[in-house]
Amino acid sequence: MSTVQARVCRSAGRLLFAALLAALMTIPMSGAAMAGGSDGGVGIYTKDVYIMDYVGDTGLEPNTPGVPYWNSPDVKVCPTTVPCATGVSAPAYTTSYIFVTLRNPGPYGSGTDVGTLRLYFTYAGGSAVWPADWTPLNSAIVTVPPGVTTVLLPWTTSGPGLVSTLYRWVSPDDPMLYEGTNAYQNAQFNNNVAWKNFSVV
Numbered sequence: 533m534s535t536v537q538a539r540v541c542r543s544a545g546r547l548l549f550a551a552l553l554a555a556l557m558t559i560p561m562s563g564a565a566m567a568g569g570s571d572g573g574v575g576i577y578t579k580d581v582y583i584m585d586y587v588g589d590t591g592l593e594p595n596t597p598g599v600p601y602w603n604s605p606d607v608k609v610c611p612t613t614v615p616c617a618t619g620v621s622a623p624a625y626t627t628s629y630i631f632v633t634l635r636n637p638g639p640y641g642s643g644t645d646v647g648t649l650r651l652y653f654t655y656a657g658g659s660a661v662w663p664a665d666w667t668p669l670n671s672a673i674v675t676v677p678p679g680v681t682t683v684l685l686p687w688t689t690s691g692p693g694l695v696s697t698l699y700r701w702v703s704p705d706d707p708m709l710y711e712g713t714n715a716y717q718n719a720q721f722n723n724n725v726a727w728k729n730f731s732v733v
Contacts, residue, residue: 577640577641577705577706577707578641578643578705578706579636579637579641579642579643579644579645579703579705579706580636580637580638580639580640580641580642580645580706580723581634581635581636581637581638581645581647581676581701581703581706581724582634582635582636582638582701582723582724583604583606583607583632583633583634583635583699583701583723583724583725583726584604584605584606584633584635584726585599585601585604585719585720585726585727586599586600586601586603586604586605587605589723590638590639591635591638591639591640591723592639592723593709593721593722593723594720594721595719595720595721595723597720601716601719601720601727602658602696602716602727602728602729603727603728603729604699604726604727604728606632606633606634606635606726607630607631607632607633607697607699607726607728608630608631608728609621609622609628609629609630609631609687609730610628610629610630610631611623611628611629612629613629613684615631615682619631619730621730621731621732621733622687622689622730622731622732622733623689623732623733624689624690624691624692624732624733625688625689625690625691626688626689627686627687627688627689628686628687628688628689629684629685629686629687630651630670630684630685630686630687630697631682631683631684632649632651632682632683632685632699632726633680633681633682633683634649634674634676634680634681634682634683634701635680636676636677636678636679636680636681637678638723641705641706642678643678644675644676644677644678645675645676645703645705645706646673646674646675646676646703647673647674647676647701647702647703647704647705647706648671648672648673648674648701648702648703649671649672649674649683649685649699649700649701649702650668650671650699650700650702651668651669651670651671651685651687651697651698651699652666652667652668652669652697652698652699652700653666653667653669653695653696653697653698654666654667654695654696654698655693655694655695655696656696657694657696657729658696658716660696660715661713661714661715662698662711662712662713662714662715662718664713666698666715669685669687669697670685670686670687671685672685689732690732691732692731692732692733693731693732694729694730694731694732695729695730695731695732696727696728696729697727697728697729697730698715698719698725698726698727699725699726699727699728700724700725701724701725702724703724706724708722708724708725709721709722710722711725715727
């Protein structure tokens with residue numbers, strides 16, 4: 533099978549999966565951010581950049597049920613612009629730096645991609661409704677060649693507490709498979725969506 537035929541088969545498989553998912557899901561259209569908007573949607577994938585939801589995640593969708601989607605290993609917060617080994621907390625009322633790892637290619641495409649990494653936050657935790665409960669925090673237009681690309685996003689924290697952060701890779705060549713009001717589920721069904729909880733202390 534040629535490379536072109538393989539990509540067509542993968543794209544057809546993703547579209548079939550999207551159609552089956554839409555048929556099985558019971559989320560009403562009034563509460564879903566479905567495909568077709570300017571921020572990405574269901575379409576033919578030619579590129580595939582992904583962010584891991586858990587250690588060992590290969591970007592296949594839907595992801596493994598039951599794993600914690602709130603602790604992406606590809607996201608960490610550090611006190612300076614120098615990458616740190618691990619990052620789980622940030623000082624209140626200061627500027628910290630979030631490092632996000634973008635992986636290319638995923639299982640559904642290949643080649644250099646250009647898109648926007650969008651960062652959102654909420655204090656509502658697992659009950660947060662997408663997009664109503666999420667506030668845009670930062671974004672960056674990024675060129676992602678094959679391999680691993682790390683993006684640095686400054687974050688000026690507010691008061692202490694648990695903060696949930698959401699990351700969306702938005703690209704016309706790598707659209708979302710599906711997005712509904714359940715942000716946790718969106719992370720499971722889209723390899724360009726990731727979630728990370730941080731403690732602000």
